[in-house]
Amino acid sequence: MTDRSKPIPRLEIPRHLQVLTVPGLHGSGPGHWQSRWEQRFPDWQRVEQHDWSRPSLTLWAERVSEGVMRAQRVAARGAVLVAHSFGCMATLRQAALDPAGIAGALLVAPADPDKFGVAHLLPTYRLPFPTILVASRNDPWMPQRTAFSWGTLWGSELVDAGCLGHINADSGLGEWGEGLALLGTLVQRIAFEGSAEATGDQAGPWEAGVEVASAVPYI
Numbered sequence: 001m002t003d004r005s006k007p008i009p010r011l012e013i014p015r016h017l018q019v020l021t022v023p024g025l026h027g028s029g030p031g032h033w034q035s036r037w038e039q040r041f042p043d044w045q046r047v048e049q050h051d052w053s054r055p056s057l058t059l060w061a062e063r064v065s066e067g068v069m070r071a072q073r074v075a076a077r078g079a080v081l082v083a084h085s086f087g088c089m090a091t092l093r094q095a096a097l098d099p100a101g102i103a104g105a106l107l108v109a110p111a112d113p114d115k116f117g118v119a120h121l122l123p124t125y126r127l128p129f130p131t132i133l134v135a136s137r138n139d140p141w142m143p144q145r146t147a148f149s150w151g152t153l154w155g156s157e158l159v160d161a162g163c164l165g166h167i168n169a170d171s172g173l174g175e176w177g178e179g180l181a182l183l184g185t186l187v188q189r190i191a192f193e194g195s196a197e198a199t200g201d202q203a204g205p206w207e208a209g210v211e212v213a214s215a216v217p218y219i
Contacts, residue, residue: 008040008177011184014191017080017103018071019044019183022064024085024111027052031169033176034084040175045070047087057118060090061097068094068101080190081105082183085141085166089118092154096123104190106183107133107156109167112142126155130189132182133157136164136171157185 013019021034021044028034038044047067049060064081071079078101083091088110095102110133113119133151135144137160148158159182164171173179 008175009181011180016076018075020047020067020071020079020081022047022081022083022087022091024087025055029169033173033179036175055086055116057089057093057121061093064090064094072101077103084108086111092122095127099128102129104130104186106186107131109139110147124153131156132186134159134161136161136167138163139166141166
C-alpha cells in the first residue's frame, strides 16, 4: 500500500477539530509515523501515559478522556483520535465509557484484545462517530481477519494496508503519506456527517475513496 517516493498529501484540519495521537505500548519512537506527523503538525497533541510499559486499559482510557476534554476546550467538535496498537484499545474503551467529544478515530493496527484480556471492555456495536480501521496482512499482533471482524462491529471503514507488519517504525513508512490521506478522508467524513446532522438529512452510505477490504518493538 505504501510508496515512500510519493509526495506527502496536503492536509488541513478544520479549527473546530483537534487531532490527538494515541500511541501504543512504550510510546512511539522518533521513527514512528505518529511522531513524524506530530513534527509536521505541531498543533497536534499526544496522549501521554503515566507508564508506557504497563498496559492498563483503565488508566490508559483515563488519559484519553483527559485529552478529549482538553480538546473540547479548544475545538468545538472535539477530538480526532489517531490511535495505534494498544492506543486503539484505550480509544475504544473510552468510546464505550463516554463517546462525547470524540469526533472520529483512525484506528491503525489495533492490538488483539484477547491477548490483553480486555475484549469484554470494548464496544461490540456501531460507534456513534466515524472510524477507519487500517490493518496489515502480516501483522504479528493480530490477524487481519480478526481486526476486520472487530471493525465490522464498530461500523468502521476497513482498509487493507498490504504487508506492512505492525504498521510501526519497523515498517519503514517514513511519514506514511497514505495514512495521512486516510486521515484526510476521515476528516471529510466527519464534516459530511456533521453537515447531515445540521440539516436534518439522513446521511447515506459513505464512499471513503480508499481500498476497502473484501469480506473476509513499538507495539
